[in-house]
Amino acid sequence: MKKKLIALVVAGALAAPVVAAAQGTHVTIFGRIQAEYATVDTDGNGAQTGVLDDAAQSRWGLQVAEDLGMGLRAMGRVEFGFNPGAGTDQTAREQWVGLGGNEWGEVKFGRVQSPFKDFAGGHTIDPFAYTSLHANGSGGLMTANLNGFGAGDNSFVNSAVRYDSPLVEGFSMSALLMPGDARKLDPVLGADGRNSGGEDGEWDFQVAGKYSAQIDALGFDIFGGYSRDNVSNRMKSLGNVIDDEEIWRGGALISFADLRVRGQYEYVNNANPLGGAASCTQAAAFGSAIGSITLDGRGQCNSAMNANGDGYLWMAGVDYTIGNTMLVAQGGMTHAYKLAGVAGSKDVQNITAGVIHSLSKRSSLFGGYQRVWVDDKNLVADADRNVYSVGMRHDF
Template sequence: MKKKMMALSMAGVFAAPVVAIAQGTNLTLFGSLQAEYATVNRDGQSSQALIGDDTGRSKMGVHVTENLGSGFKVKARAEYGFNTGAGNLGGARERWVALAGDQWGEVKFGRVQSPFKDFAGGMTIDPFAYTTLQAAGSGGTMTASANGLGAGAMGFVNSAIRYDSPKVDGFSFAGLLMPGDSNRLDPANFIAPSGGFPGSQTNSGGEDGEWDFQVAGKYDTSVQGHYFGVFGGYSRDNVSTRQRISQGLTNNEHVWRGGASWSWQNFKLNGQYENINNAVGAATCTNQAALGDPATGSLDSRGQCNSAMNMGGDGNLWFAGGQYDWGNTSFIAQGGMSHAHATALSGKRETSQFTVGMIHNLSSRSSLFGGYQRVMVGSGASDFFRDMNIWSAGMRHNF
């Protein structure tokens, strides 16, 4: 009898968290697993192929929501990304806590995505996002800044506050502020343990370069079966004292973005334009977007960062795409161009690309995808930038 009572008591202890979830707190385990066979053939060198996911789609995480009543909620999220074709444990993605209200929106605190990535354009209009065929990075028609302020697959902003408004009469907006005042948050201050060159740019902000921010807004409506949407935004990356001294930068980075979407029945069109002045973060690129480490300048990496501007220089990028849905299959054609203006230290560079492919949904959670991308680099670029042919076929499952 005592053993039965003890067993019942232990069961009650372990059941307590479940009861708490049922009484207003909900915890969701989510993730995505993807593997693709992708071949990258850069002119003048042998083809390089792998089976895996080096673009940053595969992830696993938890999302928690607690209902406080009166329309208020507390939310929390933590997720990690990994490569299905490798044995490493992966890297940190989003990590934040948030306070949300039905009437006024949501405020997040921590490591977040930028509005240029998941709110206004960016990866929201690229059906091949998080694949080797994506428009950011090697495709070179969207900013993929390693400081997290662009549309890079694994680009996140540390030490940030982000606000997302509710939608009112079709209008909504989002804003991000990175107020951190710390040398460690300045990517130009990071030096490898063995000395030598600064490490790759992974964060925004830093000493005297903090208070970076980004704002974006959008409007969408439906008229007689036609969907129309427009969006725009502004991003500012402030130059730090160390960047002024070591890199000779004198001006802050300014990025303006605008775009639109239209869909009717099975057809969909998207377009986006970005204008960049005094590139700081926009002169870098995440490893996932570039399919390798562009900082090494090595011809051994699978890709190249065609979306990056010259440090301290101006430039622009445009992207356009069309999609037709036939049953469970989407046929996609898209392309664009990036133009990095010349500076005193670097020549101008123009890169254009077009992509054709398809996505077939096996279910609401599983899909197959594949296609071809051609990247063409104009004259004047360094030997690291070359024309490329990319073939990809892969499978994805979301849970």
Template sequence: MNNKLISIVVTGLLASSIIKSAFGTNVSIVGRIQAEYSGINIEGFSTQTTVNDPTFFSSWGIRAFEDLGGGFRVVTMIDFGFNTNGGPVGNREMFVGISKDSFGTLKFGRTHSPFADFAGGWTIDPFVYTTLQATGSGGTMIASANGLGSGSYSAVNSVVRFTSANFNGFSFAVLLMPGDASKLEAHLGNVLGGEGNNIGNTGGENGEWDIQVAAKYAMEIQDHKLEVFGGYSRDNVSSAQKRITAVNLKTEEVGRIGGVWSYKNFQLQGQYDYISNAIGAATCSDAAALGAIGEVTTRQCNTAMNPGGNGDIWYAGGQYRWGNTTLIAQGGMTHANNTDSLESRKAKSFTIGALYQLSRRTNLFGGYQQVNVIDKNSPVDHDRSTWTVGMRHLF
């Protein structure tokens, strides 16, 4: 019955695409799929190997636009993520907006944050959406799905986002989340409330007008290319969070700076984030750790600050392109300062690996990552080592 229903829905979508195209709307079905053979060894536990898509890269969606004249057009996107082992489907970006090449794009709905897809973040991580990615368990980039999250596959609910066109190398992005946006998940041992040791009040609920802004400047001199970027994220403390007596929570602020320099086949990239009063974007959510929900001892979230605490995260990496192969080395460190109730913790990581382009849409990847943890809150640090080989295809 379910297979028949899916077939009917897909057939209907394809048919509606043809009909709508006749009225001037351009509709396309897009997607991507990935599988990895990976092994993860956590200190004190046996190595776990799987063939899966643990970072939730795979997705399919519908993209459409309609010309309005005068250079303006309507843009829409509906995107669904899925797991190659048959796991549940999850929502990605879902928005409607208007754009003009000389001005920019204004979106309404559910979109990625500028810290994820505009200024640094996964735009400078060649291993994004693999078990070797810098976010979360990689220990060198903010990774949450909650609040104004910067996780690889996460998006922010109930927002207005504007991304400008490029003006002589300069561009910027602004995201606003109204105060009644839905709360999203954070895996914080009920420190921020919630049910089942999982769901927390870490979204924009009753916290008026959370905001994230970012800007970047790109220039090219002969064979040298340089891009510098910076940003500011403000996740206002909500009324629900203010009622939590275990932690004196305040409005979270994150500042970011970074850049990319490339010369012919060589590239260096890096960024630095400073976090104050972590409550959302820099705390540990399900997007930030590999493993099943509830496996607290084995699910590392090395980018996480202590709830209500301060800290910083830095990331640096280099790439060298050799024919169809890109060789990669990167790493960094997270430092979560102590709070009144929690001790400090650090995570240092390094990653080496390679990407090989079979075609413009298909590549192979593989490598090794080591994360060393110094956690004064735990008698065992649970260091982590990961290896993987995988394949992905875009369609």
């Protein structure tokens, strides 16, 4: 009996520092699981159907917060994505550590999301974000840069600092800075100067702001932003004829009771072919993508700009909520200007109609149809497509 008591006392003494260290720190386990029965029927490839989560919605992670007193808090986030039904390995999503203050906002260091994705437009105005019916990413009508600066489903920026301001009189802003040598140590994307950053690179950045207000039953958000992916000295030394990529964005979301109307416009100048708006992420493409063509027939990369070219993208939509059911209709287009003697013009248009039904605060069903028309002068045959999807999502 004495030996048991001694063992319990020793175990308690050893455990005490661990408990003390945990006091004041809150760790939250969170995640989402989603699967879609989706068919992507692309001209020339036929219908490709799967029960998967190619839109990169499923994830799990840890959110850490500690109250430091005097209005300060320490924060951290580790998040990984997976694909139910595909048996693939986990992929890194957000991974950062940060500091927040009630008066001045939050600053994060590490792998973060682009403000163009989760702050000003992007996923914030698309009810079908993270599904095969999305308006974001190269599958839809928003840029999905390989460097993570875009609004794609898997847009994350490595080696970055991000600042989010507090809301002051309806105004707020977000800014992201990526050091020029961020990809220097990447043997694939850094050695030859490709992608944002790169060896002997320039500092790349993104800034966005918005104004939110509520007047009785009328609410609105007006947002805008600017993104710049500078060409590195390494890329110039290799003889790459590439200019600094710039993207301007503006848009608004207006709500009245259960009705919402939204729209977004982007102009792309000098689309960077080595990681910018002329490319798209694998997640946004729904598979392995090569330009406007994919290897498995499920990819959607038609909204990418011509390399080192200009173009614009816009989307608009409306949704109406009846009880626990939201009815959604949206559409838009992409236009890539031609480059004389290099590449032809490209036009992509789409319309989407669907429904989202909430079973509870954590579970929902969704489904719909998307039609895409492609007029690409760079292809022998245009890759028009029809997308049908029915899926389920659960948050935990």
